Each structure stands twice: as C-alpha cells, then as structure tokens.
Amino acid sequence: MYQYFIFSGIFLFFAHVIHVLGTWKFYKKLGVKSWKIFIPIYNIFILLKIYKRSIWWIFLLFIPLTSIILIFILWRDLIFTFLKKTNINVVLFLLSAGLYIYYVNFFKNIQLLKIENIKKKENNIGILLAVIFSFIIHTYIVQPFVIPTSSMEKTLLVGDFILVSKIHYGLRMPMSPISIPFTHNNIIGNIKSYISIFQCPYFRFPSIQSVKRNDIVVFNYPKDYNHKIIDRKDHYIKRCVGLPGDIILIKKGVLFVNHHKEKYSSEKQQAYFIKTKDIPLNIEYLKNKMDIEDIECIEEKNDEYFYQIMLNEKKVTQIQNLFNNIVFIKKYILPIHFKEKSIFPNHSDWNRDFFGPLHIPKKGEFIKFNSHIYNEIFTYEKVNKLDIILKKYYKVKNNYYFMMGDNRHNSSDSRYWGFVPEDHIVGKPIFIWMSIDWDRKNPLNIFSWKFRWDRMMKTINNQHSYLSLFFLFSFVYLIYLLFKNEKIQ
Structure with a gap:
C-alpha cells in the first residue's frame, strides 16, 4: 500500500x-x-x-x-x-x-x-467534464466489455455487451499512469496505447466480496508476453472453478473439485458427435431457430452424415426429439492415454477430459521447488534462482485461481495455460446492457446484425435488472447539471 x-x-x-x-x-x-x-x-x-x-x-x-x-x-x-x-x-x-x-x-x-x-468561457465545458467523469467511472468503478468468442456459451454469447464491476473484488489501482484514455493495450496493430517507463506497484483496496467458486471473473491473461505491465495484458473472461487450496480433477470430461462432482449447470457446453442417416441435419434451422453456432460437418459417406457440434444437455434433448433420422449422439471425450501437447503443465500426461489431480496454491502454503507444476508460480512471484537451487520449499506469497470456460471443449483456459494470480483479477460482470447476434465471420457487417432483445438489461444470471437504467439516468442527469451550472456561472 x-x-x-x-x-x-x-x-x-x-x-x-x-x-x-x-x-x-x-x-x-x-x-x-x-x-x-x-x-x-x-x-x-x-x-x-x-x-x-x-x-x-x-x-x-x-x-x-x-x-x-x-x-x-x-x-x-x-x-x-x-x-x-x-x-x-x-x-x-x-x-x-x-x-x-x-x-x-x-x-x-x-x-x-x-x-x-x-x-x-467555453460553451462545451459540460461535455468535457462529462468525458472526464466517464473516464473516472471507466477506470475506477465499472468498465464495459464485449464478448468476442464463444468460450462462455451459453452463459455469455458472442456479441453480449457487459458491464464489469471493478470494486466487487477490490479496486485494483492502475499500474500504467501514462496512457491514452479509454484504450487498453494497443491503439492500432502493435502500437501500444501506454508508456511503460512509469509503472506503479500493485495495490488493491479491500473487496466487497471475495471470489467465490463458480463466479464469472474478468482477469488479465497471465501468459500475455506482449505486455509486461499486468493491467495492460489482454482481458479474458471465464468461470472460476477452483479457489486457492482446492484440488482440481477432470475425469471423462466431468469436473471434480475437492473430490466432489461439480454442480449441474444447464448452460455448460461440450463437443458431441452426431450421426444421421439418409438426410443431413438442417443446419440453417439449428442456427436460426435453436441458436446453435458451432456446427462442423466431419464426413459424408454412403448417405450417412457425421457432425461435431457444441451443445449443452438441454439442446441435446431438443435435437433428439426434433430429428428422427439421428443414429446416435454422444459426447466427444478424449481417451485417457491421449496427450495434448498444449495442456498445462508442460510434459504432463493429461488432456482436456482427463486432467489432474492438481492442487491450487494458496497464500502462505509451502510448495516444493523441484515440482515442475509450479514453475509458473516462481516466475509470477519473481523467486530468486539461487533459492530454487539451494532450498527445498517455497512459501507462496499470493492466492491463485483455476478458470474454465463454460464451453468446455472450445475454451482456452487454465487447463492450457495454468493458474491466474490474484493480482491479475480485474472484476466481476454485473449485467448485460446490450446483445447483438452478428455474423461471426464478418462481425462488421452491420446489415446482418440482430438485436437479442430478450438478453438486454439483464444480469449475468439472466434476471431482469433496472440497475442499468439507474446508470443511464445518473449519466444524463450529470450532463444536465454540468450544463446548468455552466449557465448559472
């Protein structure tokens, strides 16, 4: 501090x-x-x-x-x-x-x-102060984000515009004071929007609530090597499935935390194989009427059609009831002996569906220096190389978290790049204020945009929220006061 x-x-x-x-x-x-x-x-x-x-x-x-x-x-x-x-x-x-x-x-x-x-006097002083006020809100209280990938479907969809509270988990003060307002890390291409000469040390105010298991969390991607300052690393959004001190295990694609099976989530998606006979699946119907996006036709042979589709259990049941020509529909689970090269940690025998057991480091715990699983921890905490050689144990200085996407077979998460340090956590999503269904191959084609009216002005758990109206009213009222004060003076 x-x-x-x-x-x-x-x-x-x-x-x-x-x-x-x-x-x-x-x-x-x-x-x-x-x-x-x-x-x-x-x-x-x-x-x-x-x-x-x-x-x-x-x-x-x-x-x-x-x-x-x-x-x-x-x-x-x-x-x-x-x-x-x-x-x-x-x-x-x-x-x-x-x-x-x-x-x-x-x-x-x-x-x-x-x-x-x-x-x-300037007539536009009210607008200037409104911009400054918006910048302060954006930096220290709540920040807007847009969901660009499908890693959190069906909880959050591509094209959801969300507001993220920076104070729920404790306001993390900015670490790069010299930057262009309302930008993150790059302006255009690789041109950085900040200057890293001055870098503030990490400091976070006390939290309103701690990160809880199954919370959706926005954080800075730990493995973003293009940006050394923590708060300028790329933003990711995932579900926190593992807290400091937890043990994570994935068996046949099912997550176990501290030896207990995760609670059922109707929105969790996984990859499924589908085989149909004589008639192919109506892909247009699946996309337009059932809101299923990730569909891949794998093979067509002898009037038999094979697909890989990302589905949750609710959609699986609907498809089984709608199509009579389905031969089978089953989860695509990798074999236990299949090794994914990109899986965390390096040189492990795990894959996305058979992972762990893995202990998540907790502040104050002692871990072995000779454990390759925790090499990243030593990097994050800048441990002296001499200590790694001479000592057997290391006392962890920070808490760490394990994040996973709800779209389990289409998510780059902690299974592939490891733990999220506490100082990388940005905030908690509050609600969806706008949602647009756009062409994922060409999102800038505004003529293909469709507004998802049923998702607007709702909290992340899909409940109606009037908090957004409060923010809108406050912003309009602030501008009114600024203009009014300017005229009075």
Whole structure:
C-alpha cells in the first residue's frame, strides 16, 4: 500500500516539474510572480482561477491518470491564449500530446493575444467534464466489455455487451499512469496505447466480496508476453472453478473439485458427435431457430452424415426429439492415454477430459521447488534462482485461481495455460446492457446484425435488472447539471 502511494507521489512530483519547465514563460506573461510558479498545487490553482474553471478541478491533480488530463487541458488554455488557434497549431499540439508547449515556451516570443481569450468561457465545458467523469467511472468503478468468442456459451454469447464491476473484488489501482484514455493495450496493430517507463506497484483496496467458486471473473491473461505491465495484458473472461487450496480433477470430461462432482449447470457446453442417416441435419434451422453456432460437418459417406457440434444437455434433448433420422449422439471425450501437447503443465500426461489431480496454491502454503507444476508460480512471484537451487520449499506469497470456460471443449483456459494470480483479477460482470447476434465471420457487417432483445438489461444470471437504467439516468442527469451550472456561472 505504502509503496503505491509513495510512487504516486513521485509521479506527481515529476508531473509538477514537467509542467513548470514547459509553462514558466506563460505564467510570467500572465503576470504571475516567479515564486508562485514553483509551488506545487498552488500553481495549478492559479491557472484554474485565471481561466475561471471550477476549483473542484484541483482534485483531478491527486490521481495520476486524471492529473495528466488536467495538465493537458491547462496547457491547451495557455498555448491558445498566446497563439492563434490555427489548424497547424492545433495539429502540432495534439500530435505532440501537448508537448508542443515546450517549443513555444523556449523558442518563441509569445505575446498575449486578447484579454478576452482568458475571460471568455467555453460553451462545451459540460461535455468535457462529462468525458472526464466517464473516464473516472471507466477506470475506477465499472468498465464495459464485449464478448468476442464463444468460450462462455451459453452463459455469455458472442456479441453480449457487459458491464464489469471493478470494486466487487477490490479496486485494483492502475499500474500504467501514462496512457491514452479509454484504450487498453494497443491503439492500432502493435502500437501500444501506454508508456511503460512509469509503472506503479500493485495495490488493491479491500473487496466487497471475495471470489467465490463458480463466479464469472474478468482477469488479465497471465501468459500475455506482449505486455509486461499486468493491467495492460489482454482481458479474458471465464468461470472460476477452483479457489486457492482446492484440488482440481477432470475425469471423462466431468469436473471434480475437492473430490466432489461439480454442480449441474444447464448452460455448460461440450463437443458431441452426431450421426444421421439418409438426410443431413438442417443446419440453417439449428442456427436460426435453436441458436446453435458451432456446427462442423466431419464426413459424408454412403448417405450417412457425421457432425461435431457444441451443445449443452438441454439442446441435446431438443435435437433428439426434433430429428428422427439421428443414429446416435454422444459426447466427444478424449481417451485417457491421449496427450495434448498444449495442456498445462508442460510434459504432463493429461488432456482436456482427463486432467489432474492438481492442487491450487494458496497464500502462505509451502510448495516444493523441484515440482515442475509450479514453475509458473516462481516466475509470477519473481523467486530468486539461487533459492530454487539451494532450498527445498517455497512459501507462496499470493492466492491463485483455476478458470474454465463454460464451453468446455472450445475454451482456452487454465487447463492450457495454468493458474491466474490474484493480482491479475480485474472484476466481476454485473449485467448485460446490450446483445447483438452478428455474423461471426464478418462481425462488421452491420446489415446482418440482430438485436437479442430478450438478453438486454439483464444480469449475468439472466434476471431482469433496472440497475442499468439507474446508470443511464445518473449519466444524463450529470450532463444536465454540468450544463446548468455552466449557465448559472
């Protein structure tokens, strides 16, 4: 905790130095005394007063992420008080992320254009504050996500737009303060949206509730090697089937936790083989009327048709009752002696349907250094290589979790890449606010979109929720107040 706040203080001090170096000439031209320019916080207060911005803006300065936004806005105020707002000046200012002010400060002879440039108020200040408010909500309270893959079907569908609470499991403070707002890790292609020079230490506030078994959890993918900062790794969403200290075992595709069979889930999907005779399956009907997407025709031979389809038990029963030409329908379970090369851990004899037993490490437990199963733990916790050679046991510093997709045979999860460290957990999905059934091969074709009205404004467990209406009302009301306050002043 202390490390995070000490680092934040250091970051804000550097921001203060950068601000002073780039603006001291502007301050002098505005008639501000030299000694006032160098006083942290007070020099920002002076600009807020000069440009008649609300004094409450000063609180944005104490959060590393919003402090950058505040300084950028004030730099924009300064530079266009002394320079004409031409297209070239605007472009240079934006492309340089505001650093164009350094060039102006050191190499241009600046003169105040008109006193009206300072006293004139902006009509769009309400929109600006609404954007800042949205950014704070997005970063610290609730964040929107879209489901891009079928790994959680039928619980979450491709095209579901969900809101994820960042405070249920404890707010994890951002670790990369210098970043482009409303972006995650990349802008376009491999161009990163953040700068990793400043990296805050991990810190999480106390949780409202702990992660429970069978909770759906959003987390950062531990094996994302393209991004070293934890909160910039790719986002994954899976079901937490194993808690710290649990023992995981999968036998014939059935999950056992602490030697108890998992509770029945009607939405859990697995791969099934289907054979029909004389007449093939009506794939269009299955997709359009039964909402079954993952259908693969494996073979057609002598008027016999073989398919592999992802189904839950409810859909299996429906298909058996609908089609009279089905010869058989059975689960596709890998043989116990079949070894999947990509399975976790490396060099094991397991596969997706025969996995474990595997103990999930818990904070404070001792594990053996010579166990290859826990090599990733030593990497996550940056264990000294010398300790691995000299010592027999290691005391685990963090809790770990085991995640699996509900679409059991079409999910890249902990069976393939291992445990999820506690510091990688982002939050808990609250509800689905919109859902679109799009063409999975061409999702940008908006003409093929179909809204799933029955899934909108519902919680993840498919219950009606009015919480979304509360968020919408709050947002609209906030914008109204901002515009209203601006007119009153």
